[in-house]
Amino acid sequence: MKVLLLHADYIEWKPTTPALRSAEPTTKDWVRVEEPLVVMVSVEKGDDESKIPKVIADVEEQFNRVKPKAIVVYPWVHLSQNPSKPHKALILIRKLAEELEKEGFEVYRAPFGWYKAFRISVKGHPLAELSRSF
Numbered sequence: 033m034k035v036l037l038l039h040a041d042y043i044e045w046k047p048t049t050p051a052l053r054s055a056e057p058t059t060k061d062w063v064r065v066e067e068p069l070v071v072m073v074s075v076e077k078g079d080d081e082s083k084i085p086k087v088i089a090d091v092e093e094q095f096n097r098v099k100p101k102a103i104v105v106y107p108w109v110h111l112s113q114n115p116s117k118p119h120k121a122l123i124l125i126r127k128l129a130e131e132l133e134k135e136g137f138e139v140y141r142a143p144f145g146w147y148k149a150f151r152i153s154v155k156g157h158p159l160a161e162l163s164r165s166f
Contacts, residue, residue: 034076037069037094041067045149048060050145054122056145065140068101069103072106073108075120077114077116081127091132104141105140105141107125
């Protein structure tokens with residue numbers, strides 16, 4: 033899994049067009065989350081559930097450092113040059129969000145399988161942007 037963590041003032045997204053026939057059902061309205069830690073995630077070929085605890089540990093560490101109000105799990109295939117099959121990616125992204133919720137975080141998840149318009153205001157401190165591979 034490749035992950036880009038962004039501590040933001042806000043993120044907004046709006047699904048525009050399905051990118052896959054299997055795109056998740058969703059509203060086409062704008063969604064806005066204030067003061068999030070945005071977890072942009074790409075699932076790569078060969079990734080499985082064993083990667084999720086490592087991602088969660090890193091997210092928890094950064095969450096405790098920057099003290100956001102919520103977590104946004106945002107599928108972002110563009111982080112990878114070797115992405116997994118969409119069905120597998122969706123399963124792992126859903127599992128990541130579920131496990132973060134079980135840890136007690138307020139979690140939002142952008143819909144999988146859509147082209148999306150988005151706006152984000154990233155905070156300007158040294159921990160605001162962190163890229164990781166797991």
